[in-house]
Amino acid sequence: MEISAAGRLEVRITTADVGKRVSVRSLIEHGPSGEKFTDTVGVLTSWDNGVLRITRKSGESVRVAETSLVAGKVVPSAPARRRGPAASYEELARVSARAWRPVESERLGAWELRAADGFTRRANSVLPLGDPGVPLDEALAAVRGWYAARGLPAYVQTATGAEGTQERLCAELERHGWVREVTAELWVAPLAPVADLGGEPSGVVLSREAGDAWLTRYRRKGVSEVALRVLNSGPSVWFATVPDGPGAPAAIGRCVVDGRWAGFAAVEVDPARRRRGLATAVMAALARRALDEGASAAWLQVEDDNAGARELYGRMGFAAHHAYHHHRAPQSSAPAGDGAL
Missing domain, CATH: 3.40.630.30 (Gcn5-related N-acetyltransferase (GNAT))
Structure with a gap:
C-alpha cells in the first residue's frame, strides 16, 4: 500500500489509471475474525458512478466502492519473472490457436471468428487479438449473428494475468451480460x-x-x-x-x-x-x-x-x-x- 511521509495510508489512483495494474486496500463491514480491511490486486478495468471494478489475474472481477478505499497505488504492469521460457501472451495465443485449428474462420478487424461444428470451445470461439475495427457493441452483435448462422452459441476467448492480456475486454463482456463459463491456464x-x-x-x-x-x-x-x-x-x-x-x-x-x-x-x-x-x-x-x-x-x-x-x-x-x-x-x-x- 502507498504510505505518505507522515506514515498515513493514501489513495494515489484516479479514474485516469483505468487500464493499469493497481493494488488497493478497502474497508469491509463484516470481515472474518474481526478483520476491517481487504486487499485487491489486478487491472483497474472501470471506475464509474463511485464504483471501481478490478479484474484479478484469475479473471475474477471485484467491485470496490470508492467510499471504502483506504489506500491504493499503481503497480508495475509486468508480473514477477516466471519460471520457464520467456514469451508474450500474444505469441502463445497464436501458437496455441495454430495447434487447434477450426474448419472455418473469418476476420472481424483483428478478431478471428472460428467454428468447427461445436467441437471444443477452442475451435468455436472468437480470438480477439486486437481491435475489431468497429465499436464493441457492433462487434459483439456481428459475433452473435455469425455463430447463430451456424447453429452455434457465441463464445469469446479472453486471457488475464500477463502483460498484454485482456482484463478490460473481460470486464466489458461481463457488462454486456456475457457469462464466463470456463477458466483454464496455459502453462509453459x-x-x-x-x-x-x-x-x-x-x-x-x-x-x-x-x-x-x-x-x-x-x-x-x-x-x-x-x-x-x-x-x-x-x-x-x-x-x-x-x-x-x-x-x-x-x-x-x-x-x-x-x-x-x-x-x-x-x-x-x-x-x-x-x-x-x-x-x-x-x-x-x-x-x-x-x-x-x-x-x-x-x-x-x-x-x-x-x-x-x-x-x-x-x-x-x-x-x-x-x-x-x-x-x-x-x-x-x-x-x-x-x-x-
Missing part, C-alpha cells in the same frame, strides 16, 4: 527436461494421425469427421499411443510442433493404469520427437479443477503463464456438439 516449461523424464523409450508408439486405436482412448467419444480435422491440424502433429493388447490403449497423447514450441494435449491414461508413469512416458516420447524437430519450449492447457494434472505438470517443470476464459453470449444456447475446453 523448458522442453529438454520433459524429454529426459521418461528415461529410455519403452512401448510408446508415435504416428502422424489419430488412428482408430488412439481414438478409442480419447475421452470425447463419437469423434466426427470435423473433429478429426481439428485433431489432425497444426504445423507438425504427432500422436502417441501406449498399446494394451487388443483393447483401448493404456495411454495416449498429442503434440504439435510449431517453431520453438511444442504443445501437448489429450494426454489420457486408462483409470486402472494411472500413477504408473504412463503419462510421463507419453509426454517424454513426444518431447523427444519435438526436440528432433528443433523445438526448445513446451506449453499445455489445464483446467482449474484438474488437480491431478496440475500436480503432474508441476513436477515436470511446467508453471502457469496466464489464465484464459470462454465468455458465452447472453441467452446463447448450449453447444450442439462437444463444448469442452
Whole structure:
C-alpha cells in the first residue's frame, strides 16, 4: 500500500489509471475474525458512478466502492519473472490457436471468428487479438449473428494475468451480460527436461494421425469427421499411443510442433493404469520427437479443477503463464456438439 511521509495510508489512483495494474486496500463491514480491511490486486478495468471494478489475474472481477478505499497505488504492469521460457501472451495465443485449428474462420478487424461444428470451445470461439475495427457493441452483435448462422452459441476467448492480456475486454463482456463459463491456464516449461523424464523409450508408439486405436482412448467419444480435422491440424502433429493388447490403449497423447514450441494435449491414461508413469512416458516420447524437430519450449492447457494434472505438470517443470476464459453470449444456447475446453 502507498504510505505518505507522515506514515498515513493514501489513495494515489484516479479514474485516469483505468487500464493499469493497481493494488488497493478497502474497508469491509463484516470481515472474518474481526478483520476491517481487504486487499485487491489486478487491472483497474472501470471506475464509474463511485464504483471501481478490478479484474484479478484469475479473471475474477471485484467491485470496490470508492467510499471504502483506504489506500491504493499503481503497480508495475509486468508480473514477477516466471519460471520457464520467456514469451508474450500474444505469441502463445497464436501458437496455441495454430495447434487447434477450426474448419472455418473469418476476420472481424483483428478478431478471428472460428467454428468447427461445436467441437471444443477452442475451435468455436472468437480470438480477439486486437481491435475489431468497429465499436464493441457492433462487434459483439456481428459475433452473435455469425455463430447463430451456424447453429452455434457465441463464445469469446479472453486471457488475464500477463502483460498484454485482456482484463478490460473481460470486464466489458461481463457488462454486456456475457457469462464466463470456463477458466483454464496455459502453462509453459523448458522442453529438454520433459524429454529426459521418461528415461529410455519403452512401448510408446508415435504416428502422424489419430488412428482408430488412439481414438478409442480419447475421452470425447463419437469423434466426427470435423473433429478429426481439428485433431489432425497444426504445423507438425504427432500422436502417441501406449498399446494394451487388443483393447483401448493404456495411454495416449498429442503434440504439435510449431517453431520453438511444442504443445501437448489429450494426454489420457486408462483409470486402472494411472500413477504408473504412463503419462510421463507419453509426454517424454513426444518431447523427444519435438526436440528432433528443433523445438526448445513446451506449453499445455489445464483446467482449474484438474488437480491431478496440475500436480503432474508441476513436477515436470511446467508453471502457469496466464489464465484464459470462454465468455458465452447472453441467452446463447448450449453447444450442439462437444463444448469442452
